[in-house]
Amino acid sequence: MVSTKRLSSRNRPARESGSERRAELLAIAAELFATRGFLATTVRDIADAAGILSGSLYHHFDSKESMVDEILRAFLDDQRRTNEQVLREAPDPRTAITELVRQSFAAMQKHRAAIAIFQNESKYLEQLERFDYLTQAANDFERTWIRVLQDGQRAGVFRADLNVKLAYRFIRDMVWTTVHWYNPRGKLTSSAIADQYVKILCEGIAEPEKP
Amino acid sequence: MVSTKRLSSRNRPARESGSERRAELLAIAAELFATRGFLATTVRDIADAAGILSGSLYHHFDSKESMVDEILRAFLDDQRRTNEQVLREAPDPRTAITELVRQSFAAMQKHRAAIAIFQNESKYLEQLERFDYLTQAANDFERTWIRVLQDGQRAGVFRADLNVKLAYRFIRDMVWTTVHWYNPRGKLTSSAIADQYVKILCEGIAEPEKP
DNA sequence: GTCTATATGTAGATAGAC
DNA sequence: GTCTATCTACATATAGAC
Numbered sequence: 001m002v003s004t005k006r007l008s009s010r011n012r013p014a015r016e017s018g019s020e021r022r023a024e025l026l027a028i029a030a031e032l033f034a035t036r037g038f039l040a041t042t043v044r045d046i047a048d049a050a051g052i053l054s055g056s057l058y059h060h061f062d063s064k065e066s067m068v069d070e071i072l073r074a075f076l077d078d079q080r081r082t083n084e085q086v087l088r089e090a091p092d093p094r095t096a097i098t099e100l101v102r103q104s105f106a107a108m109q110k111h112r113a114a115i116a117i118f119q120n121e122s123k124y125l126e127q128l129e130r131f132d133y134l135t136q137a138a139n140d141f142e143r144t145w146i147r148v149l150q151d152g153q154r155a156g157v158f159r160a161d162l163n164v165k166l167a168y169r170f171i172r173d174m175v176w177t178t179v180h181w182y183n184p185r186g187k188l189t190s191s192a193i194a195d196q197y198v199k200i201l202c203e204g205i206a207e208p209e210k211p
Numbered sequence: 212m213v214s215t216k217r218l219s220s221r222n223r224p225a226r227e228s229g230s231e232r233r234a235e236l237l238a239i240a241a242e243l244f245a246t247r248g249f250l251a252t253t254v255r256d257i258a259d260a261a262g263i264l265s266g267s268l269y270h271h272f273d274s275k276e277s278m279v280d281e282i283l284r285a286f287l288d289d290q291r292r293t294n295e296q297v298l299r300e301a302p303d304p305r306t307a308i309t310e311l312v313r314q315s316f317a318a319m320q321k322h323r324a325a326i327a328i329f330q331n332e333s334k335y336l337e338q339l340e341r342f343d344y345l346t347q348a349a350n351d352f353e354r355t356w357i358r359v360l361q362d363g364q365r366a367g368v369f370r371a372d373l374n375v376k377l378a379y380r381f382i383r384d385m386v387w388t389t390v391h392w393y394n395p396r397g398k399l400t401s402s403a404i405a406d407q408y409v410k411i412l413c414e415g416i417a418e419p420e421k422p
Numbered sequence: 423g424t425c426t427a428t429a430t431g432t433a434g435a436t437a438g439a440c
Numbered sequence: 441g442t443c444t445a446t447c448t449a450c451a452t453a454t455a456g457a458c
Contacts, residue, residue, distance in 0.1 A: 255432095266436080269434095269435065275434070
């Protein structure tokens, strides 16, 4: 049974995805990239934090860029899938917006470091060809939110005088920048923050009920 | 009249503040730091953009850090002064908040690059002792806004159920992150953005008038 | 999977001529 | 005020032993 053709974690080449050690190292790198910044973090910093020497990292990864690439792709794939599900299931624009916000905050539990990196380093990484998908992902998010806002305007649940592009940026910045100060072990749960934000947001942009 | 003891721009030592060339070079550096990031910008990049060689920069500045230091201090001093004036002159909390927002957006005309640098690089620069004042400045801003929000709550013009610390971060992020996409030569004036934002913000957090 | 040893590039910064 | 020339340090990455 050992000589099966299926690649188990025992015989899979180390430089491909799936090994537990890789995952550990990626988590360590993600944390450092998020807190110190990608450029300010050296491969020696990562190796030190992992208790190995810098050269040993190259047994697992091609380069520092490959590491951040994997971290970001994992987050963006996950986020895109979840957004699509929200849009499929939401019965109306107001629910859709609320759920998109709540779901973005929820992502902070799982992808806190990746979100911070996406926020802080996109401007730099987008200059490199291999990270073109970051620009595409940002455009995808924008299209999704703007469509929901416009649908809501047409349906009369969002103010007609709202500049949807501006409102989108407003919501996006509000949600994502939370990662800069959010503390996963603090008093405020991501759910509580989401509730407070959605409340401020909706009572600002929702058309008041006609009496 | 030439042999006066007063330092004119003719005889002032080049490495002190005031010369026009310094100001030009600082503006060029600020633009690069803002768009590419502080670490990603090399002194050679700055020199290239200025049409000189990298060594020549050191006739004007001690180091790359000194350059960003000057850029940030100029912005923060200006901003602090303006905030104090707003607070002195605003007759009530709602006006104070509105004017603080409007004034922050107005700062984007004069200090766009510095604001972006302050936003993007503070986390890294704060690790260095010489930039301790960045942490202090951020705390000062926070205290100012929170005081106004609390005053407004006590006066009954802001919702009593508002989490002021959360609302502050909400406003701060909303305002400052605009610099990431604000285009000084675009259709939207900073004043128009401010109006739209203040509207969304206030109709969200202002207590509705009792009929 | 990690270590030893090292190649290679490039960054920030300096000294002195013009 | 800028250039020429160069120093020094450190970053990413590699090759092969264990």
